[in-house]
Amino acid sequence: MSTFALAIGLVVGNFLHPGINLHIKAGSGSEHAEKAGAEGHGTVEFLQSIVPESLFSPLVGEKVLQTLFVALLIGFAVQKMGKQGEPILNFISTSSSSSSCWAWC
Known part of the structure; x- marks a missing residue:
């Protein structure tokens, strides 16, 4: 199935040429990376954010x-x-086997 999805993506990408009008300034990636690093959190904060209250x-x-x-x-x-x-x-x-029909029926 993933090979089929890859083939569809390649065909659509070659016909539609996504991103052809996207103009990115050279060097803007490093500016965004620095900004994200300044606002981002460390590994400990990330792991603590996974545990819910x-x-x-x-x-919700x-x-x-x-x-x-x-x-x-x-x-x-x-x-x-056990x-x-x-x-x-x-x-x-x-319930998971019967719910697969709900998506297609």
Whole structure:
């Protein structure tokens, strides 16, 4: 499927020529990089921003990494439950297989 998507991208790119009227000044990249570095945070602040304040705050917020982090934590917790977590895993697998039809039907 990714090869098919790559072929579509190459065909569309060769016919439409995206970015042909985009004029970028030489050296503007370094200016933007310096500005981003001055405003950016370090690695520790980035990692701390991934951890949400509560389990439900990522559902209403705009940070996707927090949502993924909570999903991983819940997934690990359900797997750690062993036999008691099997009904939850069965529910997730049946709902995810039926939800694929919702996208196409």
